[in-house]
Amino acid sequence: MATKQPEADWNKRARDLTWDGRALIHGQRIATSKEIEIFSPVDGRYLYNSGLCDAVMIDRAVRSSRSAFERGNWSGISPQARASKLLRLAELIVRDHEELALRDTLEMGKPIGVAVGEVAGLAPVLCRYYAECADKIYGEVPGTDQGSIAFSLREPRGVVAAIAPWNYPLANAIIKSLPALAAGNCVVLKPSEMTPGSALRFGELALEAGLPDGVLNVVPGDGIETGASLVSHSDIDMVTFTGSTATGRAIMALASSRHIRPVMLECGGKSPQIVFADAPPTPDLAPHILGEILVNQGQLCVARSRLLVHRSRKEELLAKLASLARQHVVGDPLDMGARFGPLAGTTQRDRVMSYISSAQQAGAHLVAGGASDRHCGVLPTIFDHVADDMAVVKEEIFGPVLTVQTFDTVDDAVRLANSTRYGLAATVWTEQYPVIHAMVRRLKCGQVTVRSSIEAFEGPGFALAGEPQGDSGFGGETGLDALRNYTAVKGVILAGGR
Ligand code: NAD
Numbered sequence: 001m002a003t004k005q006p007e008a009d010w011n012k013r014a015r016d017l018t019w020d021g022r023a024l025i026h027g028q029r030i031a032t033s034k035e036i037e038i039f040s041p042v043d044g045r046y047l048y049n050s051g052l053c054d055a056v057m058i059d060r061a062v063r064s065s066r067s068a069f070e071r072g073n074w075s076g077i078s079p080q081a082r083a084s085k086l087l088r089l090a091e092l093i094v095r096d097h098e099e100l101a102l103r104d105t106l107e108m109g110k111p112i113g114v115a116v117g118e119v120a121g122l123a124p125v126l127c128r129y130y131a132e133c134a135d136k137i138y139g140e141v142p143g144t145d146q147g148s149i150a151f152s153l154r155e156p157r158g159v160v161a162a163i164a165p166w167n168y169p170l171a172n173a174i175i176k177s178l179p180a181l182a183a184g185n186c187v188v189l190k191p192s193e194m195t196p197g198s199a200l201r202f203g204e205l206a207l208e209a210g211l212p213d214g215v216l217n218v219v220p221g222d223g224i225e226t227g228a229s230l231v232s233h234s235d236i237d238m239v240t241f242t243g244s245t246a247t248g249r250a251i252m253a254l255a256s257s258r259h260i261r262p263v264m265l266e267c268g269g270k271s272p273q274i275v276f277a278d279a280p281p282t283p284d285l286a287p288h289i290l291g292e293i294l295v296n297q298g299q300l301c302v303a304r305s306r307l308l309v310h311r312s313r314k315e316e317l318l319a320k321l322a323s324l325a326r327q328h329v330v331g332d333p334l335d336m337g338a339r340f341g342p343l344a345g346t347t348q349r350d351r352v353m354s355y356i357s358s359a360q361q362a363g364a365h366l367v368a369g370g371a372s373d374r375h376c377g378v379l380p381t382i383f384d385h386v387a388d389d390m391a392v393v394k395e396e397i398f399g400p401v402l403t404v405q406t407f408d409t410v411d412d413a414v415r416l417a418n419s420t421r422y423g424l425a426a427t428v429w430t431e432q433y434p435v436i437h438a439m440v441r442r443l444k445c446g447q448v449t450v451r452s453s454i455e456a457f458e459g460p461g462f463a464l465a466g467e468p469q470g471d472s473g474f475g476g477e478t479g480l481d482a483l484r485n486y487t488a489v490k491g492v493i494l495a496g497g498r
Contacts, residue, residue: 010102010112010334014042017102021050021196023057023220024203026064027213032057036193036222041109041345041376042333050196052221055229058188061217062233065159065186068214075156075184079135086131086182089209090124093170096205097123103197104169108345109376110296111331111338119198123170129462130178133483137183148495154487156184157262158237161230163251164199165243166192166344167299167398173199175477176240177216183486185238188217190227192243194345196220223247231255238486242266242301245396245422245471264475264485266301266468268396269424272417273304274439277312279429280453286320288451290402292427294328294380297343298352298400301472302425302447305397308416311406318367318404322382325368330377342376343399349376352399359383359392359403369400394420410435414442423469427451444469446476 021038022029032051040047053061069075074082093100100123101115110118139152162176169191177187191199196218203218219226231239232254239255241248245267255263273289292304309317331338343349349372356370356378369381381401386393393403407413417426423445430436431452440448447466465479475485 010336013102014106014334017099017106019048019103019197020200021048021220022200023051023053023061024200024218025057025061025214026068026217027207030057030060032221034225036220038107038194038197039345040106041342041348042106043375047106047197050193050220052193053190053219053226053229054221055225058219058226058229058233061188061219062159062161062230062235064214065188065217066235068212069156069158069186071212073212074181074186074215079137079182079184082182082184083131083134085210086127086134086178089206089211090127090131092205092209093123093127093202094120096201100170100198100201103201104195105333107195107197108166108169109333109342111333111335111341113336114296114339114341118168119170123174126171126174126462127178130174130182130483133179133480134182136480137483137487139489148493150491150493153490153492154183154484155490157486157488158185159235160185160187160238160240160486161233161236162187162189163227163231163239163241163243164189164191166195167296167301169195170198170202172242173202176242179477179482180238180240180486181211181216183483185486186215188219188230188236190219190221190230193220193222193226227251228254232257234258236261238262238264240264240475240486244268245473248473262485265473266475266477267471267473268398268422269301269303269468269472270306270394270396270420270422271302271304271425271445272306272308272427274413274417274426274428275307275309275313275317276413276428276430276432276435277310278431279310279313282313282316282320285429286317286324289317290321290324290380293402294340294400297341297378299344299348299398303398304425304427305402306393306416306420307402307404308407308413309404310413311408314404314406318382318384321402322368325380325382328380330373330379332374340380340400342374343378344376346376348398349378352378352397352401355392355395355397355399355401356381359386359390362387362390362392364390364392364403367404388416388419396422410438414439418442418444421471424472425449425466446472
């Protein structure tokens with residue numbers, strides 16, 4: 001176990017941290033001819049050069065994974081044997097969680113205290129969940145005549161191209177690769193060009209856990225060259241992608257340019273937080289509502305970025321939200337006490353700020369925030385008096401920006417909730433069963449959370465499946481369905497028994 005170091009050491013540890021941005025292919029670190037300079041959103045410091053895999057390097061990675069798949073020392077072993085190695089991988093993540101967290105903090109600006117919590121808490125839990133699913137994927141045995149037996153087998157698809165975003169660098173590397181690996185596939189993982197550090201270390205930990213060479217290759221690089229070469233490679237059997245809707249659309253076309261193959265898309269969102277008149281008292285409610293937009297500085301696909309509130313509750317709730325939002329500062333990500341940090345880079349900051357100014361120009365009323373702070377930071381921002389057709393209401397901003405709209409009836413609430421092209425998640429605050437039923441049935445999204453009282457909320461962990469709708473994609477990354485997505489069903493008929 002790594003010894004825990006004093007909190008004050010994070011700046012020193014950041015300076016002492018060594019980086020290796022080379023690709024990880026077939027158990028070896030390999031230098032690339034092109035590289036990407038990585039700068040930290042913490043303070044703009046240069047961190048290191050990451051590799052940029054070109055089409056030749058991608059071909060090498062795919063051929064490595066193909067040979068690993070055909071060799072059968074992963075795809076052909078028992079699910080329990082795969083699970084035991086993936087459980088070992090979870091232990092190694094726990095062992096190295098501080099180092100992995102520091103990489104995520106330095107590359108995307110998430111406060112170190114939050115990153116440590118994610119890597120120590122979320123990452124191993126994800127790993128263990130998927131590992132333990134490995135032997136729970138069954139085929140079916142339909143009824144037949146007496147002379148035959150028929151059943152279906154669920155087989156791994158083969159070589160999976162996995163493309164990840166930067167918002168939860170390590171967690172996304174796990175979510176993209178673990179269910180595929182648990183189901184017996186081999187994976188070529190491409191992390192975001194902004195945050196390849198923890199994914200490359202994750203690939204090394206997988207080797208240490210006993211995954212054979214080539215079962216998990218990690219190919220750093222950009223989208224245009226590395227990502228596009230990977231998803232269009234002719235020897236990939238499936239593509240799984242998490243990222244923006246625009247990229248997802250391009251990937252779907254690229255993936256089918258040469259062959260038909262399955263694609264899973266987990267894309268953007270614009271999820272509503274729907275507050276009915278009987279919702280809990282404002283002092284209890286407001287911190288939850290703010291927390292669900294400010295989590296990860298709003299850089300979360302299921303961030304609840306639209307508050308839809310019953311007219312009778314609006315003024316009081318908005319006043320409380322604004323006063324809470326104004327108490328936030330953009331903290332130093334290397335300060336263990338910071339809970340709100342900068343955005344993931346200057347591009348992301350500029351993008352968020354441009355949505356803020358476009359909303360102001362369009363006549364929205366700025367209630368809190370609206371300014372940038374520190375290097376790459378944006379203060380928690382709330383807009384009132386927004387119109388349905390404003391970009392700040394319709395488009396995913398991926399930053400700490402909340403819009404507020406009012407409704408009078410259940411029909412109004414449903415119309416507003418379903419009025420964007422996305423369909424990831426929604427939260428509903430009410431205790432009235434007829435309203436809960438109406439909302440659960442009528443909301444167009446993959447996951448609905450109903451909170452009739454704050455204390456009553458209990459999470460199902462990763463066992464609950466939910467599939468994005470609309471421009472948020474399709475597939476689903478939790479529950480046993482996550483693993484099923486990475487298998488192909490083969491029907492088998494044993495005939496002629498008489
Ligand atoms: P992005 O779409 O810009 O990039 C995602 C990944 O795709 C990166 O690795 C990038 O290099 C790669 N890529 C870009 N162009 C490509 C191409 N032509 N071919 C192949 N790969 C290509 O997204 P981002 O900015 O990294 O992440 C933020 C987005 O991710 C947000 O829209 C967010 O909602 C979404 N997201 C969704 C979920 C979910 O589960 N639905 C989870 C996390 C993030």
